[in-house]
Amino acid sequence: MASLSIAKIKAFKPILFVIGQFMFAARILLLLSSLAICLFLHAIWRLFTPHSPWPRLFLSTVSWNSGVVPKVVGPRIKENVFYASNHISWIDIPTISAATGCTFIAHSGIAEWPLIGWLCRLNNTIFVTRDDRASVAKQIETIQNAMLEKQPITIFPEGTTHDGQSLLPFKPSLFQALVNAPAPILIQPVFLTYGRHNHKIAWLGDEPAPVNGWKILSRIGPATATLHFLEAFDPSQYECRKEIAAEVRRRIGRAMEASRPVSSIV
Numbered sequence: 572m573a574s575l576s577i578a579k580i581k582a583f584k585p586i587l588f589v590i591g592q593f594m595f596a597a598r599i600l601l602l603l604s605s606l607a608i609c610l611f612l613h614a615i616w617r618l619f620t621p622h623s624p625w626p627r628l629f630l631s632t633v634s635w636n637s638g639v640v641p642k643v644v645g646p647r648i649k650e651n652v653f654y655a656s657n658h659i660s661w662i663d664i665p666t667i668s669a670a671t672g673c674t675f676i677a678h679s680g681i682a683e684w685p686l687i688g689w690l691c692r693l694n695n696t697i698f699v700t701r702d703d704r705a706s707v708a709k710q711i712e713t714i715q716n717a718m719l720e721k722q723p724i725t726i727f728p729e730g731t732t733h734d735g736q737s738l739l740p741f742k743p744s745l746f747q748a749l750v751n752a753p754a755p756i757l758i759q760p761v762f763l764t765y766g767r768h769n770h771k772i773a774w775l776g777d778e779p780a781p782v783n784g785w786k787i788l789s790r791i792g793p794a795t796a797t798l799h800f801l802e803a804f805d806p807s808q809y810e811c812r813k814e815i816a817a818e819v820r821r822r823i824g825r826a827m828e829a830s831r832p833v834s835s836i837v
Contacts (some may be wrong), residue, residue: 591789598636598788605632626694627672633665638793641670645800648759650721655819656761658727659735660774662787663763666796673723676745695722714748718756728816735769738824743816749806759803760819762826768794799826
């Protein structure tokens with residue numbers, strides 16, 4: 572009986588693979604169509620006003636067309652706020668943007684990616700080079716200038732993607748922009764989880780970007796991305812960037828622990 576069950580599972584694998592290929596092709600077609608429509612409308616919009624909603628709307632379509640449905644938990648601060656979230660995969664970016672309309676702080680290397688870098692600039696992405704100590708002051712000034720705009724800013728303080736089950740050490744350098752901030756601002760930690768789909772979506776190690784993209788876009792069925800907006804705090808109450816980073820990590824870590832099933836904690 573066991574052999575028969577295993578045989579049935581193996582028999583279904585080719586079918587699931589074919590369905591996955593179809594899902595991938597369909598989602599790519601939807602993404603390209605959404606991109607073309609949003610770029611066209613963005614160009615027309617910019618003829619009348621510098622503020623266009625279409626970059627954000629396109630990122631929303633990326634999330635939904637990829638089968639990822641954002642779900643917001645907790646009250647979200649909408650202005651004068653700096654979000655700090657754990658990081659699982661590239662799909663986090665359109666998912667968080669779809670829910671908040673934020674811009675992001677990203678590594679400068681992404682600015683050179685074909686098409687992606689250009690799309691990031693349309694959404695006012697702030698590019699930084701974390702390893703370039705000589706330009707840290709300039710980068711902090713750039714971030715602080717962006718704080719004066721109404722668009723919220725999101726940072727991934729782990730500096731890279733991870734499995735969604737634990738946290739990497741936080742990189743505190745960019746929190747320096749919140750020390751003596753140019754305007755009153757709050758930090759709101761965000762705990763992001765795809766629940767049981769975390770391991771299928773996570774972008775880990777040396778996995779090539781196209782492989783992770785195929786893994787996400789070929790999935791069968793939707794995945795819920797739950798964004799837990801945690802209690803915000805005033806960074807001016809902390810003495811330095813390391814204390815701010817530690818407080819953000821503590822709050823996200825506590826929310827991560829609380830989300831685990833009781834059976835996995837015992």
